[in-house]
Amino acid sequence: MAGVSLSWETHELHTAQPFGIARWTHSVYPRTFVTFTQGGVTGQGEAAPNAFYGETRDTVEATLPLLAEALTDPWDWDGLHIRLKALMPQGHPSARCALEMAAVDWCARSVGLPAWQLLGLSPSPLPESSYTVSIAALDDMRRQAREAAARGHGVLKVKLGTDHDEAIVEALREEAPAVALRVDANAAWTRAQARRMLDVLAAARAELVEQPLAAGDLDGHAALRAVSGVPIVADESLHHVGDVLALARAFDGVNLKLAKLGGPLQALRALRLAREGGLSVMMGCMIESSLGIAAAAALAGACDWADLDGALLLADDPFVGLDWQAGQLARPQGQGWGVERR
Numbered sequence: 001m002a003g004v005s006l007s008w009e010t011h012e013l014h015t016a017q018p019f020g021i022a023r024w025t026h027s028v029y030p031r032t033f034v035t036f037t038q039g040g041v042t043g044q045g046e047a048a049p050n051a052f053y054g055e056t057r058d059t060v061e062a063t064l065p066l067l068a069e070a071l072t073d074p075w076d077w078d079g080l081h082i083r084l085k086a087l088m089p090q091g092h093p094s095a096r097c098a099l100e101m102a103a104v105d106w107c108a109r110s111v112g113l114p115a116w117q118l119l120g121l122s123p124s125p126l127p128e129s130s131y132t133v134s135i136a137a138l139d140d141m142r143r144q145a146r147e148a149a150a151r152g153h154g155v156l157k158v159k160l161g162t163d164h165d166e167a168i169v170e171a172l173r174e175e176a177p178a179v180a181l182r183v184d185a186n187a188a189w190t191r192a193q194a195r196r197m198l199d200v201l202a203a204a205r206a207e208l209v210e211q212p213l214a215a216g217d218l219d220g221h222a223a224l225r226a227v228s229g230v231p232i233v234a235d236e237s238l239h240h241v242g243d244v245l246a247l248a249r250a251f252d253g254v255n256l257k258l259a260k261l262g263g264p265l266q267a268l269r270a271l272r273l274a275r276e277g278g279l280s281v282m283m284g285c286m287i288e289s290s291l292g293i294a295a296a297a298a299l300a301g302a303c304d305w306a307d308l309d310g311a312l313l314l315a316d317d318p319f320v321g322l323d324w325q326a327g328q329l330a331r332p333q334g335q336g337w338g339v340e341r342r
């Protein structure tokens, strides 16, 4: 069609501080930005690949040329999903996400609406986002928590999976006694460790614990949940929309991320399935720009918890337009996802 173009380019984004979880510490994050233009309207999407889900910058750059032909009509969302599946039956969720995000952004902008409104999503205020305390030396984690609380963050999420997790939880509770404290073990604990940590988390009044055990250990999570006073939330155990209902027997909630589920429309399907299954829902993110965060924010008003600090951790966010007051993100009001290139 005349006047139609689809292109992408990769930028290396940098976190202001090295960002550490149980599996790794990085400060450089290559992100690939997709731009779709038709009829003078442009929609944008972001691929935030994560090695845990089998993606890298190279796989995204190799996959986008193969998947691009699926985006024929930006209004045909089911068709886009079906064509993506036909071209590549599985994998590459962040590359799919970038195309889906760009299609929805284009549609919303072409009718002059915020994307959340086009999607028929709740206009209610977003839940306050957690701010992440990443794995570092204990004094540094104390400093991260102290400074975040002083800036007004009311919800902290601490990354665990070290040999001194109990000390970290106690230290953070001491540094920030008033915050809601969430913990994320990123699948690093054994069943015995997790069982021991439940008591530590209960004593620290932890609000929830994310992915205590290995991704495939649903029986272990179900057993843990049976004795836990703290809600247990799946993150690494949830790769595909179709996994959601099976997780309801082992978890209290699920963490939805656009980049692992294949985009905002797939995350919305997962959100609705989670509600059918009686699961609580967290809207999460990768380290990604304000574009990816804005797309996640569109869904976050329909969720119980938000974890959308990915762009707050960046030193060089290429998008602007989000309005943060500490951890409280205002619902984007601009057209499309509501952010623009800096």
Ligand SMILES: [Mg+2]
Pocket (backbone or CB within 6 Å): 184, 186, 210, 211, 235, 236, 255
């Ligand atoms: Mg997590």
